[in-house]
Amino acid sequence: MSTEVKSDLYKDAGVDIDLAQNLLKRVKEKISDTRRPEMLAPIGGFGGMFRIDLKKYKNPVLVSSIDGVGTKLMVAMMMEKYDTIGYDIVNHCINDIAVQGAEPVFFMDYIGIGKLRSPLYEQVLEGIADACKTANCAVLGGETAEMPGMYGNDFDLVGVISGLVEEDRLITGEKIKAGYAAIGLASNGLHTNGYSLARKVLFKQCGYTVHSTPEELRGESIGEALLKPHTCYWPAISRALASEKLDLDGMAHITGGGLYDNVPRVLPEDVDVVFDKNALPVPPIFKLIVAKGGIGPVEAYRVFNMGIGMVWFVPAEQAKTALKICSEAGFKAAVCGKVVSGKRQVTVL
Amino acid sequence: MSTEVKSDLYKDAGVDIDLAQNLLKRVKEKISDTRRPEMLAPIGGFGGMFRIDLKKYKNPVLVSSIDGVGTKLMVAMMMEKYDTIGYDIVNHCINDIAVQGAEPVFFMDYIGIGKLRSPLYEQVLEGIADACKTANCAVLGGETAEMPGMYGNDFDLVGVISGLVEEDRLITGEKIKAGYAAIGLASNGLHTNGYSLARKVLFKQCGYTVHSTPEELRGESIGEALLKPHTCYWPAISRALASEKLDLDGMAHITGGGLYDNVPRVLPEDVDVVFDKNALPVPPIFKLIVAKGGIGPVEAYRVFNMGIGMVWFVPAEQAKTALKICSEAGFKAAVCGKVVSGKRQVTVL
Numbered sequence: 001m002s003t004e005v006k007s008d009l010y011k012d013a014g015v016d017i018d019l020a021q022n023l024l025k026r027v028k029e030k031i032s033d034t035r036r037p038e039m040l041a042p043i044g045g046f047g048g049m050f051r052i053d054l055k056k057y058k059n060p061v062l063v064s065s066i067d068g069v070g071t072k073l074m075v076a077m078m079m080e081k082y083d084t085i086g087y088d089i090v091n092h093c094i095n096d097i098a099v100q101g102a103e104p105v106f107f108m109d110y111i112g113i114g115k116l117r118s119p120l121y122e123q124v125l126e127g128i129a130d131a132c133k134t135a136n137c138a139v140l141g142g143e144t145a146e147m148p149g150m151y152g153n154d155f156d157l158v159g160v161i162s163g164l165v166e167e168d169r170l171i172t173g174e175k176i177k178a179g180y181a182a183i184g185l186a187s188n189g190l191h192t193n194g195y196s197l198a199r200k201v202l203f204k205q206c207g208y209t210v211h212s213t214p215e216e217l218r219g220e221s222i223g224e225a226l227l228k229p230h231t232c233y234w235p236a237i238s239r240a241l242a243s244e245k246l247d248l249d250g251m252a253h254i255t256g257g258g259l260y261d262n263v264p265r266v267l268p269e270d271v272d273v274v275f276d277k278n279a280l281p282v283p284p285i286f287k288l289i290v291a292k293g294g295i296g297p298v299e300a301y302r303v304f305n306m307g308i309g310m311v312w313f314v315p316a317e318q319a320k321t322a323l324k325i326c327s328e329a330g331f332k333a334a335v336c337g338k339v340v341s342g343k344r345q346v347t348v349l
Numbered sequence: 350m351s352t353e354v355k356s357d358l359y360k361d362a363g364v365d366i367d368l369a370q371n372l373l374k375r376v377k378e379k380i381s382d383t384r385r386p387e388m389l390a391p392i393g394g395f396g397g398m399f400r401i402d403l404k405k406y407k408n409p410v411l412v413s414s415i416d417g418v419g420t421k422l423m424v425a426m427m428m429e430k431y432d433t434i435g436y437d438i439v440n441h442c443i444n445d446i447a448v449q450g451a452e453p454v455f456f457m458d459y460i461g462i463g464k465l466r467s468p469l470y471e472q473v474l475e476g477i478a479d480a481c482k483t484a485n486c487a488v489l490g491g492e493t494a495e496m497p498g499m500y501g502n503d504f505d506l507v508g509v510i511s512g513l514v515e516e517d518r519l520i521t522g523e524k525i526k527a528g529y530a531a532i533g534l535a536s537n538g539l540h541t542n543g544y545s546l547a548r549k550v551l552f553k554q555c556g557y558t559v560h561s562t563p564e565e566l567r568g569e570s571i572g573e574a575l576l577k578p579h580t581c582y583w584p585a586i587s588r589a590l591a592s593e594k595l596d597l598d599g600m601a602h603i604t605g606g607g608l609y610d611n612v613p614r615v616l617p618e619d620v621d622v623v624f625d626k627n628a629l630p631v632p633p634i635f636k637l638i639v640a641k642g643g644i645g646p647v648e649a650y651r652v653f654n655m656g657i658g659m660v661w662f663v664p665a666e667q668a669k670t671a672l673k674i675c676s677e678a679g680f681k682a683a684v685c686g687k688v689v690s691g692k693r694q695v696t697v698l
Contacts, residue, residue: 064511147420
């Protein structure tokens with residue numbers, strides 16, 4: 001386990017630089033618990049090592065992605081609640097490579113922070129470890145950099161995921177044809193996108209705090225609704241990939257840019273997708289932001305996922321199979337659109 | 350090329366969010382130029398794809414590391430000079446995995462920034478692309494997150510490197526024995542460590558600015574000396590790995606913690622290393638900081654590399670071969686220590 005902490009503070013600045021190591025000790029066990037058999041024993045902690053399993057992959061392709069959590073971190077800071085942010089970064093990263101058919105195998109984190117503190121640090125790392133463990137993804141390494149002059153009281157969280165896929169099982173979207181069904185998998189909220197607009201509308205325009213409980217949220221507070229962790233779709237995707245009854249020919253992770261920008265990324269040039277916005281329920285937090293902010297439907301579906309966190313493309317006759325797999329994996333899903341002839345455009349009706 | 354820019358700004362905040370894409374366009378060519386044949390054509394930009402070359406690697410092990418540049422960024426900001434920071438992050442990362450015998454194959458970057466601006470952004474990315482190109486390492490992806498509420502005028506830069514090595518060619522240090530020679534490869538300055546202490550001594554205690562040219566630096570300014578980019582030792586390491594005349598049995602990248610903390614990471618339990626601090630010249634910037642700060646030798650060699658950026662361990666009779674390889678690759682090097690019986694400790698005499 002090669003997670004490292006570096007501090008640019010010195011003892012004569014009145015700071016206990018052993019704090020980092022002590023905090024790390026508490027979470028090392030959880031991190032170690034994410035180990036996979038392909039991991040080699042650490043050597044000196046310079047780089048994490050992961051053996052490619054050639055029994056499992058004959059022509060392995062590595063798929064990697066790097067991402068941050070964005071300003072959802074500011075909501076976590078307002079709530080002083082840091083136990084879900086780790087899930088956000090891990091799950092966001094996993095979805096980003098799982099849509100290409102890759103099995104997530106290892107994750108690494110970077111935390112840049114002004115002042116290392118408890119319980120923030122352990123909560124973030126525990127969330128990362130738990131989210132990785134759930135997806136059978138190893139935490140291969142990490143880096144924490146304490147830089148008071150740069151971050152002040154803030155921090156940033158970056159994640160990198162690596163996954164493996166057999167080359168001829170890469171999912172590219174190129175087989176998607178007119179007539180295919182678009183299956184929407186439900187999101188539980190904003191995931192990790194649209195927080196600047198959400199914060200502007202809710203905090204600045206409406207004057208809510210994270211503790212406000214507007215009627216529209218049915219008992220939930222603004223902070224609770226905004227902090228819901230990014231859904232990890234890997235349990236559904238892995239079942240779908242293993243099924244011989246389903247041709248899962250394209251997947252799009254609905255992040256910043258919404259359906260409008262993310263879906264075309266996997267479409268062939270000659271098709272469009274028409275979505276039905278009533279196919280899946282829109283979580284109350286979106287309705288609240290849209291109503292209070294006077295946000296039009298096109299902007300809403302471009303900034304937010306509006307309740308659809310992932311889209312699968314399957315032959316229409318396999319839609320039921322896809323829905324069954326989602327349901328068995330514990331995901332709410334619905335046919336929420338259809339592929340038609342066109343030119344790589346998305347319509348939301 | 351899946352480098353992406355996300356902005357949490359919106360147009361009604363008076364900011365042109367197309368700036369990011371326009372700036373990125375200018376450097377896309379340089380980034381594309383780092384492509385390696387193992388890279389697959391991007392699919393929708395979700396995750397970068399890299400095929401494992403099984404003709405080259407029979408039992409491939411992936412070695413990965415994540416790191417930041419730390420507060421060297423603050424010196425870059427004081428200088429308003431951003432064309433070397435990309436080299437710093439790439440070269441630091443490459444060294445961290447090359448010491449395990451891994452060939453760097455792909456790199457990804459994350460830039461968190463308050464306000465995206467030119468020429469900072471292009472200069473950072475161009476440095477990354479150029480440094481990667483020099484080491485034949487592909488830029489597989491990247492993420493830029495613009496978050497004015499979090500970073501203000503600052504930014505952070507994170508890099509992730511992945512490399513490959515044949516499992517039985519991993520360099521672990523376990524073969525190092527008493528009698529081995531320690532070869533020091535010269536550094537050109539602080540590389541990416543010790544900047545908080547350096548800034549404290551030079552700027553706070555001495556009142557220098559980045560433009561000061563104290564006599565000790567022989568015509569160089571403080572800023573120039575501090576911003577010298579991290580040396581990439583891969584050209585020497587790759588030659589050494591390819592040589593049949595050299596048993597390169599251990600390598601340590603001398604980063605934060607200096608010789609004292611980094612060398613033991615690769616030593617077997619039963620040996621010590623005794624270094625001769627006069628074997629390689631100490632660059633003037635270190636002498637200046639140490640003298641002005643009244644820093645003792647133990648602290649100096651624990652915070653700074655003091656002129657030795659990397660240490661190789663080879664059988665004593667192969668020391669000449671090692672030095673010849675370094676010299677042919679353009680690196681200044683010297684036998685700077687010897688391995689003796691002991692208990693994994695480092696002495697600097």
